[in-house]
Amino acid sequence: MEHLRFEFKTPGNRPSGRASALVGVVSSGNLEVMVESTDLNEACQVEVNTSARGFAAIWQAVLTDFAERHDLAGLRISINDGGATPAVVSLRLDQAIEEFLGMSS
Amino acid sequence: MTVEALMKQLFPAGHAVQIQGDILTGSAMTPKGTIAVMGTANHLAVGVETALALADFVLKVVREWPGRPILMLVDTQGQRLSKRDELLGINGYLAHLVKCLEMARLRGHRLLSLVYGEAVSGGFLSFGLMADEIHALPDAKVRVMNLPAMARITKLPLAMLEELSSASPSFAPGVENFLQLGGVCSIWSDMLSEQLANALGRQAAGDQRRQQGLQRLGRKLAHQVSQSVTACGPGDG
Amino acid sequence: MSDLSGRHRGHSYYEANARGRITHLLDAGSFREILGPTERLTSPHLELLGLPCAFDDGIVVGHGRIDGRQVLIASQEGGFMGGAVGEVHGAKLTGLLELAVQERPAAVLLLLESGGVRLHEANAGLIAISEIIRALLAARAAGIPVIGLIGGVYGCFGGMGIVARCCDSLIINEEGRLGLSGPDVIETTMGVEEFDAADRALVWRTVGGKHRLLLGEVQRLVEDDIAAFRSAALETLEQPIQDLSLEALEAEHQALSARLTDYGSCQDATEIWSQLGLHDPLQLPLLDIQSFLKATCKIGREGA
Numbered sequence: 001m002e003h004l005r006f007e008f009k010t011p012g013n014r015p016s017g018r019a020s021a022l023v024g025v026v027s028s029g030n031l032e033v034m035v036e037s038t039d040l041n042e043a044c045q046v047e048v049n050t051s052a053r054g055f056a057a058i059w060q061a062v063l064t065d066f067a068e069r070h071d072l073a074g075l076r077i078s079i080n081d082g083g084a085t086p087a088v089v090s091l092r093l094d095q096a097i098e099e100f101l102g103m104s105s
Numbered sequence: 106m107t108v109e110a111l112m113k114q115l116f117p118a119g120h121a122v123q124i125q126g127d128i129l130t131g132s133a134m135t136p137k138g139t140i141a142v143m144g145t146a147n148h149l150a151v152g153v154e155t156a157l158a159l160a161d162f163v164l165k166v167v168r169e170w171p172g173r174p175i176l177m178l179v180d181t182q183g184q185r186l187s188k189r190d191e192l193l194g195i196n197g198y199l200a201h202l203v204k205c206l207e208m209a210r211l212r213g214h215r216l217l218s219l220v221y222g223e224a225v226s227g228g229f230l231s232f233g234l235m236a237d238e239i240h241a242l243p244d245a246k247v248r249v250m251n252l253p254a255m256a257r258i259t260k261l262p263l264a265m266l267e268e269l270s271s272a273s274p275s276f277a278p279g280v281e282n283f284l285q286l287g288g289v290c291s292i293w294s295d296m297l298s299e300q301l302a303n304a305l306g307r308q309a310a311g312d313q314r315r316q317q318g319l320q321r322l323g324r325k326l327a328h329q330v331s332q333s334v335t336a337c338g339p340g341d342g
Numbered sequence: 343m344s345d346l347s348g349r350h351r352g353h354s355y356y357e358a359n360a361r362g363r364i365t366h367l368l369d370a371g372s373f374r375e376i377l378g379p380t381e382r383l384t385s386p387h388l389e390l391l392g393l394p395c396a397f398d399d400g401i402v403v404g405h406g407r408i409d410g411r412q413v414l415i416a417s418q419e420g421g422f423m424g425g426a427v428g429e430v431h432g433a434k435l436t437g438l439l440e441l442a443v444q445e446r447p448a449a450v451l452l453l454l455e456s457g458g459v460r461l462h463e464a465n466a467g468l469i470a471i472s473e474i475i476r477a478l479l480a481a482r483a484a485g486i487p488v489i490g491l492i493g494g495v496y497g498c499f500g501g502m503g504i505v506a507r508c509c510d511s512l513i514i515n516e517e518g519r520l521g522l523s524g525p526d527v528i529e530t531t532m533g534v535e536e537f538d539a540a541d542r543a544l545v546w547r548t549v550g551g552k553h554r555l556l557l558g559e560v561q562r563l564v565e566d567d568i569a570a571f572r573s574a575a576l577e578t579l580e581q582p583i584q585d586l587s588l589e590a591l592e593a594e595h596q597a598l599s600a601r602l603t604d605y606g607s608c609q610d611a612t613e614i615w616s617q618l619g620l621h622d623p624l625q626l627p628l629l630d631i632q633s634f635l636k637a638t639c640k641i642g643r644e645g646a
């Protein structure tokens with residue numbers, strides 16, 4: 001297991017959404033992403049627990065890309081990863097934000 | 106210990122327990138009165154016939170001797186692994202035995218188990234684990250799976266599992282581990298007939314295994330988690 | 343998107359995950375989770391082994407309503423470790439069944455998908471399943487119906503196969519499998535000549551939903567649609583409660599004894615179906631659910 005922590009400075013507004021949202025399932029090649037509101041106004045914290053060691057740089061890249069696409073102020077994102085590809089990670093992150101904002105059906 | 110030697114020590118006042126096809130049924134004299142005795146011998150794998158025979162005995166005890174305590178003597182290598190048993194719905198037969206034992210408990214029969222041989226997985230679940238109190242002899246072999254098989258199936262290194270087993274009772278087989286987890290109430294090292302009389306003298310007090318697991322620091326979360334769930338009224342979800 | 347039988351249509355139960363099943367089974371917006379993922383009650387044992395945890399330990403439990411009626415519900419996530427039961431997972435389910443005795447909901451719905459004991463914390467998992475069984479039967483003894491639903495990718499096996507048959511009533515789809523030892527476990531231990539787990543047709547006709555219905559091991563067989571499971575659960579709620587009386591268990595005993603006498607020497611499910619008097623047993627696995635139910639309607643359904 002590898003435990004990674006990232007923090008993104010996000011000067012945007014805190015999105016108003018649910019208190020929390022969870023998408024995905026922890027299985028081989030898949031992951032779960034949980035989004036929660038926090039009191040951190042101008043930052044987004046991401047914590048990753050992954051079974052695949054040595055991919056910190058790739059996580060950094062995928063999460064930076066994700067942070068640029070969304071307004072993430074005041075969010076805590078927690079990930080349990082069973083070795084998903086960057087494409088699957090991006091997809092789940094987007095789904096989690098949609099679910100958090102109440103946009104998904 | 107052979108089942109004959111065990112019963113000699115457990116029931117010095119005598120017993121009338123029959124052994125047919127490694128299935129035990131009958132009665133025994135104790136200082137607390139006559140009790141019903143059922144169980145398995147020679148590591149019997151519990152198949153549909155075994156479950157039905159034991160259930161038959163439980164129903165008979167409930168019908169003919171209301172309130173008589175039931176002692177289960179456990180020596181099973183687990184459920185019988187066969188396509189035929191699955192085809193017939195073996196899980197339904199084992200569940201039937203479990204339900205018969207629960208019904209006996211509801212009608213005031215005290216349920217005790219003593220693991221004197223092996224106690225493994227589905228075979229153990231179907232009767233021994235249903236008791237109010239589950240006791241074991243020191244050399245009883247209680248398990249789900251041995252470590253080499255667990256290493257193979259979980260694809261984890263055996264050395265790692267062996268190392269962790271010294272720190273946590275949740276992995277490796279062994280009666281001491283089950284004691285620590287609350288799955289076994291106590292180990293009976295000697296004075297078996299006295300131990301049995303004492304157990305018969307106590308009252309059933311619901312399922313105590315999570316509390317015991319916590320007190321013995323073997324299962325630190327089960328009690329707290331289930332308590333947290335039951336504390337959640339409809340408004341607190 | 344509504345029809346007479348339920349609000350939703352066209353959501354596969356087989357493909358949905360544990361949370362999706364709850365969403366579409368219950369009245370919209372009625373689910374309130376207990377000890378949800380933000381509590382982070384993960385397995386300490388998996389952590390020790392260096393394996394990824396799930397925030398809910400693979401089971402979702404909570405309150406909800408079905409057609410306005412208050413129920414408690416649990417849903418196992420097959421995708422996480424095959425739905426296997428560990429210490430926390432098991433304690434959540436046991437706690438829910440104990441909560442039922444206090445709260446007296448219209449029913450407890452158990453969405454079962456599990457290989458049984460989680461081998462990574464085997465000892466704790468085995469005891470946990472025994473605790474689930476006792477709590478389930480205590481809920482039933484208190485007069486709370488417990489209804490099991492089976493139809494996920496991983497089926498319902500091991501100790502959870504026993505738990506399933508402790509329920510009042512079971513609902514299954516054709517894809518659902520219910521048994522004790524999974525075909526792969528039997529093949530690995532006893533050899534491929536005992537049970538060829540790769541023979542999908544053999545697996546489904548031995549442990550699949552259709553055979554389980556014909557045998558009387560489950561009470562309702564439905565389409566692979568969460569709405570169909572919902573309708574069947576509502577129908578089940580209208581049935582009288584199955585009690586745990588001596589008389590009820592004597593009746594079950596007779597039925598199980600008769601099954602052993604009648605089919606104990608059968609080698610294959612098709613022989614049993616043939617003895618049941620069904621025409622063309624080899625065709626039964628190929629029929630869609632409606633045609634299958636029609637072709638087999640003369641078989642008395644135990645406990646249905």
